[in-house]
Amino acid sequence: MDYSKFISEHSKARNPSSIRALMPYVNRKDIISLGAGQPNPATFPFASMTVTLKNGDVMEMDPELFQRCLSYDATAGLQPLQDWLRELQKIEHQPTVEFDVAIGAGSQDLLTKGLEMMINPGDAVLVEDPSYTGALAFLDTQPCDVVGVPTDTSGMIPEAFESLLANWPASNPHGKKDQPRPKVLYTTPTGGNPSGVTISEERRKQMYDICHKYDIMILEDDAYYYLQFGNKRVPSYFSMDVDGRVLRCDSMSKILSSGLRIGWVTGPKVMIERINMHTMASNLQPSGVSQLLAFELLQKWGHDGFMEHVGKVSDFYREKRDLFVDSLNKYMKGRAEWVIPEAGMFVWVKLLGGITDSFDLVMNKALKRRVLAIPGVAFKPMGDKTPYIRLSFSNVVKEDMDEALRRLAEVIDEEAGTTQQ
Template sequence: MDSDYFFNKATKQRKPSVLREIANKIFKMSKGSINLAGGFPDVQTFPFQEFSFKLRTGEHVRLADKELAVALQYLPTLGYGNLLTKLKEIQNRFHGPQDWNAKTILITCGAQQGLAYAFEMILERGDPVIIAEPAFELVLNSLKPFEPEYISIAQDSMGVIIEDIENILSTRRKHGWSMPKVIYINPTGSNPTGIVMPNDRRRELYRLACEYNIIILEDDPYFFLNFQKENPISFLSMDTESRVIRVDSFSKIMSPGMRLGYVTGSTEFVLKMEMFVQNSILHVSSLSQMVAYKLLTTWNDQGFDAHVARIKEFYRQKRDCMMRAVAKHLGELAECCEPAGGMFLWLKIDGLQDTKRLVTENCLEKHVIFAPGFSFGSDHQKPSQYVRVSYSVASPEDIDRGISLLAVAIREELLMR
């Protein structure tokens, strides 16, 4: 695959930072080498002597001496080498052995930064882009500056409809219209629908990407929050042509405040994205990276799996609580599909063509907050019958109370028609 085809003009003009490349060499220096190049502050001037934290499972983790020095100092832009090694092990374990001679990983400031840089790397103003709607608003906001031609694909209870994508691509090729270079997909426990795309559809979508020479931007922050017996097959796991850019996040399994995500893809793509980081934030927080590394090494595979299992069960119980409240209070007022993962319920309000007033006025007056459906579409002026309901942080009592208030608000809206 010709990776150069996917780089926009600005990306092709970007060059690696000379000073950052020198810094990378410094980290690889052998003992006894003399560093007179890097603008590194001396760790002896830092006020911190030790950091420590305690895990919920009881282990105490300590950062001191050389590890603390690393956690407080500049790092290579790609990320802390030991953490990158652990992440490669995770990707190999959950997505099959990867060819790390042809692929690599970039640690980003949350998954959102990785997505934004991928769009900035590929898109020119006005380019067509395939996107499943509804989609997470911040992703749509990342696309807006490019004024793209949205090729919006409808979703059913199993995600994007492959036949629709194939028909659109076939028609565009037949008429000689501009072809999209990227498909954005949030395949597991998607925000806002909670859908987990089945494996057969994933394989068909990858087949289309290969046939029409398209990059799949796989945004998968809820991968470990799916409620199925087995994890779904990722696009990364089936990628034989290096056309998948996979974006993962620690926000849902460690902490969003750590601001840690990571991008996995072909070396050509990831090193181009590295230049965006070089010229903006240099690298992601060294302290956050070291904390993540210490946590992963403290857990090892068994501890990591146990932690993920606890998280899945926690959100599964929250999901079940939400579904009971919906059945109890909404009845014929609304309809939905049970979320197969993630943190959200995508609720269609029957009898209302637009839920904007319901959510932004009526529900707020009752001191209950939901996300209006229109905010998950590329056109915010287009009315939506949907409401996104989050079950992640509310208590069982608040979930029941909140849904009961929603039912009252819906009935009031229906009376006002």
């Protein structure tokens, strides 16, 4: 593929830092470094690091790697962790295209860099409608128009997606008749945030084929991939990729710790290089200590142990989902509609009773009853009114699920009564 058409002029203008380009040589014992301005580790107060796991196991960080991680290191991340993640991608996704891997300060760091890399002023960017509010908030700062792809209870609708592209620019909701056809699709295909929807393998294949036909890059933001509740995970876009048109973002936040701030991006080498250039010019590298902590644990587990762990995490959230659905059935039937999620942490709930805008109900009336939800407008690409709200079951015990939904039901009844008067 010719990736130059997908890379913005702003991104192309970034050149490698002459100092950061030398980082791979800094830790070589056969080289005497008079180059990069590394502070002397002798001045650091940290001698070692030991971590105790919940099962009682104690991990002692490798002394040499620990000292290395206290200093500046490679832009793309700690090499042993890169290698471990590269092998994970081969095991899990069995890609048929060449790819590279880079580590970032959480997947949000990487997906925003990936989006920025593909946006020239005046471009249109395709997203699901509804879509992840973190991505929408970033896109609001970019010189682009955001275009929502219609969805139903199974995710993006391939026929609507193709119609949007085939009829561009007449189908452009922003009414710009000279705007080029979009060249990137941003999607959260598994346990979507906020929809909770996991797009089926069949639909993913249809969406990929349409992207192939119209030469669209896919930014696959898959933070909930390992939180699928079925016995078999739905294959990723990355696993289906035959063109090298998928840039995939994964996250440790949902499976190890959100505070570690570790994500990784997988995709065509040319595009990973551009993301690394951005990191060179901004935050230099992801945290070395966080990477070492994750690497030591992953190395201890091995890839089989990692799969066992994510299986337990998935089971944990599946049980939470089941309890929450029971509470929804108890308090929200007749007041709302929802689809039971097959992955992730969210239920996308449509309020009934003639309610067309959930914003005031959530931000004022529900808060007064001391219950918190997210109004659906936060996830709408065009910011239009919606009766939907996003509810999360990840951190709530059963008693609080019942009480929160009982309070919310009262608010909905009051709102519906006012609407119908």
